Amino acid sequence: MAAADQPRSGSQAVERAIHLLNCFEGDDPELSISELAHLAGIPVSTAHRLAQALVRGRLLEQDQATDRYRVGHGLATLAAPALTRLGIDAAAPHLYALAAGIRITTSLSVVDAKEAVTMLQARPPVHFCAHQLPRLRQPLRSSASGRALLAHLPAAPHLATELDLVRRKGFAVEEFDGVDDPVRSIAVPVFGADKQVWGALSVQARSARLNDELVREILPAMRQIAVRIGGVVQNSSAPGIFTA
Structure with a gap:
């Protein structure tokens, strides 16, 4: 891949990760990886890779018993200053x-x-x-x-x-x-x-x-x-x- 293409690729990954997080805005507090992939409109393998990166960043959590994903404590921590400001x-x-x-x-x-x-x-x-x-x-x-x-x-x-x-x-x-x-x-x-x-x-x-x-x-x-x-x-x- 040419160097000029790398920023576009990185931007796309960020946009997909944000889109993945937005999938949790609905009424379902926990989602499977297949449900996430369907809602985000991306392959399961891509959804899994992004979800695991978000878990490492504490923006998502994964239930070890069910493998389902939910919003992580890190996202709540990031939101706290905005809630105070607003x-x-x-x-x-x-x-x-x-x-x-x-x-x-x-x-x-x-x-x-x-x-x-x-x-x-x-x-x-x-x-x-x-x-x-x-x-x-x-x-x-x-x-x-x-x-x-x-x-x-x-x-x-x-x-x-x-x-x-x-x-x-x-x-x-x-x-x-x-x-x-x-x-x-x-x-x-x-x-x-x-x-x-x-x-x-x-x-x-x-x-x-x-x-x-x-x-x-x-x-x-x-x-x-x-x-x-x-x-x-x-x-x-x-x-x-x-x-x-």
């Missing part, structure tokens, strides 16, 4: 206090392109169930968190009427069919110190539990915590602007 760690106590008070998992999301991405979740000490966990990435237009964000961002004209209602109510609602029961989600916007929307605070549960009465009961607490979180997050971490 104010996510300062927001965590408020999120956990809300979860304990209303006894429902609370989630904090920001905009990433055209999706609402969950940055932090806090589970309550009691009354937790899997229905309370939203997908880590949700479309802005069809999720409560997404519409709570969109209502305060530049958006497509055809969404104006719907988003105006969200702005006037101060919260967004989304209902969808779960595997066993319908699920309902409620979200309120989080504004930073610069008065610009920073993120969205949401809760999700079975519709039978998260009924209108409970929504009216927990909304004041959600809004109060959203204000407290807005006071500790950094404006520089504000989400990317949505473009239709």
